[in-house]
Amino acid sequence: MDILKMDATDYWEDFMRRNRTQKTNFETWSFTNRPNSTDMLVEMVVRGQKTAASSWFDFYDADRVVPKAGDYRMLLKRNGDPACIVQLKVVEVVPFKWVSQEHAYLEGEGNRSLKYWRQLHKQLFRKKAKMRGKSFSLESPVICEVFEVIDTPQI
Secondary structure, eight states: OOGGGOOHHHHHHHHHHHHTOOOOOEEEEOOTTSGGGHHHHHHHHHHTSOOEEEEEGGGOOTTSOOOOTTOEEEEEOTTSOEEEEEEEEEEEEEEGGGOOHHHHHHHOOTTOOHHHHHHHHHHHHHHHHHHTTOOOOTTSEEEEEEEEEEEOOOO
16 A cells, blocks of 8 residues: 555554554544644654644534543644654643643744743634634633654655
């Protein structure tokens, strides 16, 4: 099978076969909230510069399961091709105002400071909240995830 033409399901099945695992708890995921940066962010993950992500807790509804440590995610490139599989190592929910400098650094973006992280994510979360008719505040819960790349497609 040509890995360059492998879709997410094929890649996941290949990963399970190669690693002799039967785990089926994986989710395909991309940085769709920032489409112009999707491939850059995915490459940062593959290189190991970005080992964390965060999302506003209110983005999750009855149809979306809140992630937990041990879950797998397949990160997708902008064109939908698989880029890597990560495993969530730490998942915690904290108020926006309590997100740590360490977490901001692990997200790997900008100058990796908490100030940069807050400016960027406050803007992203407020925009998404407005689109959903909700409001966002510094007290709003944020899901902070730390992950590790455990597989990349073999070319």
